[in-house]
Amino acid sequence: MTPEQLTGQSQQHIAFIEGNIGLHQQVVAPWQALQAAAAKDGFNLQIVSGFRSFERQLGIFNAKLTGQRPVLDINNCQVAMDSLTVEQQIHSVLLYSALPGASRHHWGTDIDVFDPDLLDGLKLQLEPWEYAGGGPMAPLNDWLNSNIEAFGFYKPYAKYQGGVAPEPWHLSYRPLAAQFEQQLTLDLLRTCLDNHAINACDEIVNLLPSILTRYVKITA
The missing domain is CATH 3.30.1380.10 (Muramoyl-pentapeptide Carboxypeptidase; domain 2)
Incomplete structure (x- = not known):
């Protein structure tokens, strides 16, 4: 790939x-x-x-991060995003919506x-x-x-x-997903995000190592 x-x-x-x-x-x-x-x-x-596609996922992610679409918690209750830190907002969105480039x-x-x-x-x-x-x-x-x-x-x-x-x-x-998990590296994802208008990009890049292990690379 x-x-x-x-x-x-x-x-x-x-x-x-x-x-x-x-x-x-x-x-x-x-x-x-x-x-x-x-x-x-x-x-x-x-x-x-x-x-x-990346663009479709980007639209979903940005809309949730900016409050244009509702964000739900693990109990399906709406999250008050403006009461959270940026890092907390990012993790709240990732609960249900993948990071563009890492879906x-x-x-x-x-x-x-x-x-x-x-x-x-x-x-x-x-x-x-x-x-x-x-x-x-x-x-x-x-x-x-x-x-x-x-x-x-x-x-x-x-x-x-x-x-x-x-x-x-x-x-x-x-059989394929396990291969692609290994191919999706931090450097590759950083380059992808740097080239697109994603909200809170700097904070997301700092969190990338934990995002990959917590939300993406979880082959059982």
Whole structure:
């Protein structure tokens, strides 16, 4: 992977399988195999979000850091950002939204999944309760937990480890994601951020070592 591909500034490694849903070219076949296995067991496994570009992630991140979009805490309560230090603001945003250039969605190896047939008229929120016991996605979540490993996938954010909030819908294709984690270095990420208008850039650069280990490089 080139530095541009690793940081979401290029999509040359991406295959768009339907609409704007993109996957790394080498993830298409494993994904389709997983999807077919789910179908055999009665699940309509679909992708909510696949590849995400740097610019799209930058827009989300900046909007949250500047108060244009709400920021939630681990209990889904809105955070009073103006009462926090800049460092606290950055970590509050990172709880749910990846740093531009460091999002695993840039790689095309990571996807958010659901089954639209289980919603029964509800609107998907991508919140943990939907995938927990009693939630509409609970049957799918149980199936995923039992089957994804056989197809090379795992859940990097299955539980809260002091970084990203639990995301039971987030799957990562381990064989490639593990490689790309190693390729995403501090120097590469610093260069990327220095070339873009990201809010609180100086503070973020100072925090990069901890951001990488706490939010990105967490292969189990």
